[in-house]
Amino acid sequence: MKVLVCDDSRVMRQIVVRTLRQAGFDGVDVVEATNGAEGLDVVAAERPDLVLSDWNMPELTGIDFLSHLRARGDATPFGFVTSEGSTEMRDRAAAAGALFLIAKPFDADTFAETLAGVL
Amino acid sequence: MSLVLTPKGPAPVPVPHLKPIRDLFADLTGREIEISSGAEPVAVGGASGAVVGLYVDASLETRAIVMFDLELAAYSGAALGLVPPAVAQDAVEARELPQTLYENCYEVLNIFASLFNLPNAPHLKLYTAFGPDDELRPDVRELAVRTAPRDDITLEIGRYGTGRLSIVVR
Numbered sequence: 001m002k003v004l005v006c007d008d009s010r011v012m013r014q015i016v017v018r019t020l021r022q023a024g025f026d027g028v029d030v031v032e033a034t035n036g037a038e039g040l041d042v043v044a045a046e047r048p049d050l051v052l053s054d055w056n057m058p059e060l061t062g063i064d065f066l067s068h069l070r071a072r073g074d075a076t077p078f079g080f081v082t083s084e085g086s087t088e089m090r091d092r093a094a095a096a097g098a099l100f101l102i103a104k105p106f107d108a109d110t111f112a113e114t115l116a117g118v119l
Numbered sequence: 120m121s122l123v124l125t126p127k128g129p130a131p132v133p134v135p136h137l138k139p140i141r142d143l144f145a146d147l148t149g150r151e152i153e154i155s156s157g158a159e160p161v162a163v164g165g166a167s168g169a170v171v172g173l174y175v176d177a178s179l180e181t182r183a184i185v186m187f188d189l190e191l192a193a194y195s196g197a198a199l200g201l202v203p204p205a206v207a208q209d210a211v212e213a214r215e216l217p218q219t220l221y222e223n224c225y226e227v228l229n230i231f232a233s234l235f236n237l238p239n240a241p242h243l244k245l246y247t248a249f250g251p252d253d254e255l256r257p258d259v260r261e262l263a264v265r266t267a268p269r270d271d272i273t274l275e276i277g278r279y280g281t282g283r284l285s286i287v288v289r
Contacts, residue, residue: 011200011223018201056244083230086242104230105146 001119002029002046006039006065007054007081012104016052016081023111025119036065043069043076050118055082055089066096077118081106130241132182132288134270135234140284143234144274147227148198151277158273161186161285163263168192168214168251170221172228173259174235175246182243183288184262185231187224189216189251191274191282195227196220204279211280216251224248235288262287 003020007013017030031046033039037060039053051069055062066078078098082089085103093101100114141154163169168189176182187195190211197207200223210216216224225248235243249255255263268288275281 009222009226009229011226014200083233084244085233086236088242103233105143105233107146 001025001027001050002031002048003119004031004033004039004042004046004048004051004053006033006036006042006051006057006062008034008057009054012054012081019106019108019111020052020115022108023115024108025111025115028119036060036062036068039065040068043074048076050115051076051078052081053078055080055084063092063096066093066098070097079114079118129176129180129182130239131268132176132235132243133237133240134268134286134288137272139234140272140274143230144195144227144276147230148195148276148279150198150279153275153277153281155273156270158271158283158285160264160269160271161188161283163249164255164260166214166251168216170216170224170228170251171249171255171259171263172225172231173246173248173256174232174243176241176243179246181246181258181262181289182241183235183286184259185228186263186285186287187228188283189214190280191284192216192224192251193220194276194279194282196223198276198279199223199227207279221250262289265289 005013005016033042035057053062080093080101083104090101137154141152144152170187170192172185174183193207193210229245232245271285
């Protein structure tokens with residue numbers, strides 16, 4: 001299993017990876033990207049089983065990252081981990097093809113519950 | 120009889136309550152958090168060492184600022200990134216915030232936006248942050264010293280230390 005963690009903040013990538021481990025997904029292989037544009041390249045090169053992406057990022061935002069993926073026919077499972085958890089954003093995420101949106105701050109239990117059916 | 124129209128301004132931004140603030144810091148740092156209101160307001164500008172987050176609404180209007188004193192900036196940044204407490208305490212002693220701790224503190228301020236986003240309140244996001252060496256924008260400086268609506272809070276992060284934060288909304 002391979003997961004792409006995409007976030008422009010180094011510490012948030014660390015925290016997402018740490019939380020994945022704490023949630024029991026300690027066997028997953030993690031690859032990282034610092035924005036959506038880089039994420040597109042990493043998905044193409046690494047073929048992850050899941051993308052966990054921030055929403056607000058320079059170059060290409062998370063929602064644009066997802067739209068570009070789907071536009072090129074890539075159906076890689078995709079979820080947001082973001083500080084924006086409004087109903088509007090959840091609706092936009094779902095409409096664009098995201099499986100879930102985890103709002104920061106989060107804990108290992110949230111990761112375990114949300115990712116149980118995905119990983 | 121004349122009709123009196125009340126001018127309708129934008130919906131007010133709530134000052135976050137202590138419990139959600141405590142819960143946010145506890146979730147982010149995994150540490151015990153002690154919190155209380157009625158602190159000395161955080162001083163900004165000059166050599167205060169404070170970090171200031173500027174929050175805007177959907178029209179990019181400034182609606183809130185959150186100020187961390189140097190202590191809280193260092194302790195929250197360190198606790199978030201699992202940086203040893205001694206590193207943060209050295210930063211406080213030297214009155215200088217290392218870049219890594221500043222970046223982590225920025226993330227805390229970024230996630231802090233979620234505390235403003237209650238039902239029927241304007242949706243705010245972190246627009247930018249001013250580090251200890253940055254000059255504050257005049258409107259931010261003016262907002263920083265307003266007496267209301269605001270809250271001045273003492274917050275202790277277990278194993279790290281105690282700092283202060285001030286929140287001002289408009």
